[in-house]
Amino acid sequence: MVTIRPTGPTRAEADRPEPARPRLEEVAEGVFAHIQPDGGWCLNNAGVLVDEGRAALVDTAATERRALLLRQALATVAPEEPEVLVNTHHHSDHTFGNSLFGPGTTVVAHERTRQESAEAGLGLQGLWPGVDWGAVSVRLPALTFRDTLTLHLGGLRVELIHVGPAHTTNDTVVWIPDRGVLFTGDVVMSGVTPYALMGSVEGSLRALDQLAGLHPRVVVPGHGAVGGPGLIDANRAYFAWIQQLDTEARAAGLTPLQAAKDADLGGFADLLDSERLVSNLHRARLEAEGAAPGAPIDILGSFREMVEYHGGLPTCHA
Numbered sequence: 209m210v211t212i213r214p215t216g217p218t219r220a221e222a223d224r225p226e227p228a229r230p231r232l233e234e235v236a237e238g239v240f241a242h243i244q245p246d247g248g249w250c251l252n253n254a255g256v257l258v259d260e261g262r263a264a265l266v267d268t269a270a271t272e273r274r275a276l277l278l279r280q281a282l283a284t285v286a287p288e289e290p291e292v293l294v295n296t297h298h299h300s301d302h303t304f305g306n307s308l309f310g311p312g313t314t315v316v317a318h319e320r321t322r323q324e325s326a327e328a329g330l331g332l333q334g335l336w337p338g339v340d341w342g343a344v345s346v347r348l349p350a351l352t353f354r355d356t357l358t359l360h361l362g363g364l365r366v367e368l369i370h371v372g373p374a375h376t377t378n379d380t381v382v383w384i385p386d387r388g389v390l391f392t393g394d395v396v397m398s399g400v401t402p403y404a405l406m407g408s409v410e411g412s413l414r415a416l417d418q419l420a421g422l423h424p425r426v427v428v429p430g431h432g433a434v435g436g437p438g439l440i441d442a443n444r445a446y447f448a449w450i451q452q453l454d455t456e457a458r459a460a461g462l463t464p465l466q467a468a469k470d471a472d473l474g475g476f477a478d479l480l481d482s483e484r485l486v487s488n489l490h491r492a493r494l495e496a497e498g499a500a501p502g503a504p505i506d507i508l509g510s511f512r513e514m515v516e517y518h519g520g521l522p523t524c525h526a
Contacts, residue, residue, distance in 0.1 A: 227251060227525045230274070232281040235426045235434055236387035238364065242281055244274065247400045247432035248480045250336070250526035252301045255382065255391045255428060256282050256290075260362030264292040265313075266382050266391045267430075268305025270332070270526035272342025275305030289313055292359060294368060295349060296393025296430065297376045298324040300332035301526065306347035316357070317349035318370050320378035325349070335511065336524040371395060373408040373502030374415035375430070381419060388425030395419065395443075398432030401479040402443050405487035405510055408501030409447050416444045432480075446476055447488075454492035464489035465513045483518040486510065 228245040235241050240256040247253070255266030263286035269275045279288060289310050295303050295317040303325055306315050317325075325348055333341050359366040365386060372379035375394040382391035394403065395415050404412050419427075420440050427439045457467035468486045476482070487510045494505055515521055 230277050230281065232256070232284065233434060234285075235428065236384070236389050239384060239387050239389045239426075240281075240285060241391075241428045241434050242278055243434065244269070246480065246525075247398065247429075248525060249522050250301045250332075250339070250524040252299075252394075252431055253428060254278055254302075256286060257361055257364060257366060257384070258286040259364040261287070262362045263287050263290040264294065264359065264361050264366065265290040265309075266294050267296055267302040267393070268293065268308070270301040270304050270344075270524075271340065272305075272308065272344050273340070274526060275308040275344070278305060279308065292316055292361070294359075294380065294382055295321055295325075296380045296382065296391065297321055297372075297378050298328060299376065299394065300328065300330075302393070302430070303346075304332075304341070304344040307343075307345040314351055315347060315349045316351045316353070316359075316368070318372075318378040318380050319352040319354055320372075321380070322349045322352050324376070324378055336521070336526075339524055339526050341526075369418075371415040371418055373411040375402075375404060375412065376406045377502035379407065379415065383422055383424070385422075388423075389428065390419065390422060390424035390426070391428045392419060392430060392440075394430030396427060396429040396439050397443060397479075398427075398429040398435055398439050399478075399480060400429075400431045401476070401481045401484040402446050403481075403484045403487065404447070404491050405484075405505065405507060406502075407491070408495065409450055409488060409492045410495055411501040412447045413444060413451075416440050416447070420444075446479075449474075449476065450485075450488045450492050454489055454496060457489065458493070458496065464493055465517065468517055481522060483514040483522060486513045486517050 242254040244251040257264040357368040
């Protein structure tokens with residue numbers, strides 16, 4: 209397991225309040241978003257779908273404590289053990305809580321989610337060794353698909369659509385057409401800096417166009433507050449800016465880290481976790497040099513540069 213040595217909180221993080229307690233929001237009939245403020249590192253959203261007494265879950269949480277809070281919230285609107293648990297991608301803040309649900313819950317994901325979850329293991333714990341992860345383990349999806357899969361939950365049709373590489377190589381969005389609700393996983397962020405190190409900048413732009421074409425009324429992002437289709441537009445604007453910034457950086461002979469340090473964040477300055485800019489520029493640079501979307505990249509090296517840009521290890525409030 210790889211460990212990055214903590215260097216203490218930055219001034220901005222010292223002034224940042226502790227996250228509020230998670231909350232469950234009904235965003236449409238029988239469709240709930242489980243929101244974990246403030247949406248920064250390790251604080252992802254999940255979803256609960258209920259129809260005719262049957263339940264499905266979209267993603268879990270990073271730690272045992274937070275996964276149990278999700279279970280408590282689920283139990284207020286549905287059976288505590290959902291029939292299906294959909295993972296939108298392999299990142300551990302969305303999957304570690306899989307292990308807190310029983311064998312009656314079938315874990316479903318894209319086929320590459322299973323592969324990359326197995327390869328990642330418990331590696332996230334090495335990036336933030338000070339977090340109390342609790343009794344979580346890697347539970348891999350038992351049912352996988354390649355392009356699309358339709359679930360029927362009572363009378364509710366739930367469409368799983370692979371849109372990657374975008375945030376990762378294995379992104380799944382969960383679309384409930386009869387309710388107009390779209391769970392995007394981390395393909396869309398709300399008030400939080402988008403992140404494509406393990407996926408693709410160009411692929412993110414294509415995926416966002418695809419999501420806009422669904423015409424959702426409600427968008428539940430992977431991190432941050434629920435919104436409407438404007439969230440898709442905002443993420444698209446960010447990635448278009450990343451491509452332009454990399455073009456200018458290459459012309460000036462700047463590395464991604466140098467370009468990030470020199471960049472004027474402009475309208476993106478208020479987004480949480482701005483250090484992700486470094487990683488996004490690394491991915492944009494790799495693609496500009498001809499690499500395929502989702503091609504392997506030095507993840508640990510990029511994370512170390514994010515730590516340098518940030519002035520210390522970013523805080524994971526899990």
